[in-house]
Amino acid sequence: MLRERKLKAIVLFGFLGLVAAVLVLTVPLFVNSYDFLLKYGKELLTSMNWNPPQNEYGGLQFVLGTLWVTFWSTLIATPLSISLALLAAELAPQRLRGLIAGLTDLIAAIPSVVYGYWGLTVFAPLLANTIYPYLLGLSKLPIIGILFSTSVISPQCVLTAVLVLSLMITPYATAIIRNGYEMIPKDLVEAVYALGGTKWDVIKVNLGYIKSTIIAGVIIAAGRAMGETMAVTMLIGNNVGPFKPCLLCRGSTITSVVANEFEEALLNPYHAKALTALILVLIVMGSLLLAFGRKIGKKFVEAEIVA
Amino acid sequence: MPRLYKLWIALIYLVGLSSLGVLLWVLGSIIVNGLPVIMKYGLDIFTKNIPPPMFLFFGKPEVGLAPAIIGTLMVVGIAILISFPIGFTAGILIAEFRHSRLAKLAEELASTLVEVPTITAGISIYWLLVIPMHNPSALAGGVALSLIMIPYIAIYTAETYKRVPMTIKEGGLALGLKYSTVLFKVIRGLVLPGVLSGTLMALAKGAGEAAPLLFTAGWNDKVTLNPFDQVSTLSVLIYKFGFSSQELWRELSWAASFILVFIIILPLVVISKMMVRRHEI
Numbered sequence: 001m002l003r004e005r006k007l008k009a010i011v012l013f014g015f016l017g018l019v020a021a022v023l024v025l026t027v028p029l030f031v032n033s034y035d036f037l038l039k040y041g042k043e044l045l046t047s048m049n050w051n052p053p054q055n056e057y058g059g060l061q062f063v064l065g066t067l068w069v070t071f072w073s074t075l076i077a078t079p080l081s082i083s084l085a086l087l088a089a090e091l092a093p094q095r096l097r098g099l100i101a102g103l104t105d106l107i108a109a110i111p112s113v114v115y116g117y118w119g120l121t122v123f124a125p126l127l128a129n130t131i132y133p134y135l136l137g138l139s140k141l142p143i144i145g146i147l148f149s150t151s152v153i154s155p156q157c158v159l160t161a162v163l164v165l166s167l168m169i170t171p172y173a174t175a176i177i178r179n180g181y182e183m184i185p186k187d188l189v190e191a192v193y194a195l196g197g198t199k200w201d202v203i204k205v206n207l208g209y210i211k212s213t214i215i216a217g218v219i220i221a222a223g224r225a226m227g228e229t230m231a232v233t234m235l236i237g238n239n240v241g242p243f244k245p246c247l248l249c250r251g252s253t254i255t256s257v258v259a260n261e262f263e264e265a266l267l268n269p270y271h272a273k274a275l276t277a278l279i280l281v282l283i284v285m286g287s288l289l290l291a292f293g294r295k296i297g298k299k300f301v302e303a304e305i306v307a
Numbered sequence: 308m309p310r311l312y313k314l315w316i317a318l319i320y321l322v323g324l325s326s327l328g329v330l331l332w333v334l335g336s337i338i339v340n341g342l343p344v345i346m347k348y349g350l351d352i353f354t355k356n357i358p359p360p361m362f363l364f365f366g367k368p369e370v371g372l373a374p375a376i377i378g379t380l381m382v383v384g385i386a387i388l389i390s391f392p393i394g395f396t397a398g399i400l401i402a403e404f405r406h407s408r409l410a411k412l413a414e415e416l417a418s419t420l421v422e423v424p425t426i427t428a429g430i431s432i433y434w435l436l437v438i439p440m441h442n443p444s445a446l447a448g449g450v451a452l453s454l455i456m457i458p459y460i461a462i463y464t465a466e467t468y469k470r471v472p473m474t475i476k477e478g479g480l481a482l483g484l485k486y487s488t489v490l491f492k493v494i495r496g497l498v499l500p501g502v503l504s505g506t507l508m509a510l511a512k513g514a515g516e517a518a519p520l521l522f523t524a525g526w527n528d529k530v531t532l533n534p535f536d537q538v539s540t541l542s543v544l545i546y547k548f549g550f551s552s553q554e555l556w557r558e559l560s561w562a563a564s565f566i567l568v569f570i571i572i573l574p575l576v577v578i579s580k581m582m583v584r585r586h587e588i
Binding site for chain 1: 312313315316318319320322323324326327329330331333334336337340392393394395396397398399400403404409412413416417419420422423424425426427428430431432433434435450453454457461485486487490511512514515516517518521522542543545546549550557560561564567568572573576577580
């Protein structure tokens, strides 16, 4: 086993291929943004004044927008995915469980650009005609009113992006939570029943048992939401003005501004480099999130691929 | 309080089933809006060129999606040619030398590749290939996609090889066979479904990605088979035409969504899932 040159060469090829892939993915970002970062780096993360034709590159609103959208879509997706996972693993009649699980897995494979297009043509107009006028009425309330205060209702706004995004990431989180749930030892379940517990008691004990898996699933889903590009770009309204903690306003994220502006940005070298630097910032944000997740969840890598 | 918990369970049913309902609504919309367009243009959708932007001025042009369908196949094909050799061999490293430091590092690298947002590949490859080549191309798009597909193949391969019982491998070794012979010949039947399943999942994932291709693959309303030409893909077409106010473009976006989801991605995913289910090791 040890002296097999051929096999060693083969796996070394795989290793070098992975190294090359990671280098190809990251090095061009550094090379093409370091002079921008030296010149405008501080402005990028402290100012909200984004005006590339005047060489003003304040990008804080994109960072905050990304966090804002990620926060809300994760908040909405969490109860949805726990409920779906419980249905598929415990509550639904035996015959339907496989169907629910299979369907969520299939739905997870729908590309984000398709969700975006569906959101744009079907979902957003519907929301703008039905729910959003009521939400606008809430803008008079103290404190939470700020979430809904906007002058005009726009079908494309932060809330539309958040809702579609939470739908998109729900199947990922569901798959991870369901996998964890199905691996709970049967002894545990039987012990609860033996003590006279109800089905509800079993669910409570089980959810406690897989707490770390649930957190891992939610964080992986949040990571997806953070890096998601197409659906967000199509739905968020793409307003590059200063960040407002608002749901009915048009907004922007790092990915949406990059997808929108990169092509035209090539006319102005610093503009393109600013967007490249924003991608680096996004990668750092994602790594911080997942490093936090990895501390909690054990089988993180496998969970990532399950999704 | 036996009543209260029933309320909770009812709530879980409500939330779970309604989110499933909305997700099915997405699938349903694709059928309801996409299928009629395909019926309307018939086979032309699969064989004719995309109407040029100025079509309104030139009478009735041909209406089809052939360049985007071929473009998708080309880009994904190039990507699999790059990502399979790397992903498969890296997977073997991760599974069969799992206690070595190299394998652990490889696992780290693979998970890094999964975690990075997919638009990153588009921007990096733009600087790395599109600028020096002065042009977006199917090749650049394929390279960008391969970065996203590599970790899928690597981790599926590793999981599959890990699941083969040690006793079978030892049986082969005890007969005096080389380790490589055991891995690539003796247990081939056992690992083939798993590796193929991972490859199909990677293809499905790649076919649906738009973000890495926006700035790397370019756009073409005619069919081309030259990897150095710009190509359009179904995913990018859905995005570009989706914003239009022109009815025809929106119709084509729906048709492209239908083809992408129901003719390309879902069949790949279903076959992939069936393979592993039937050949559980």
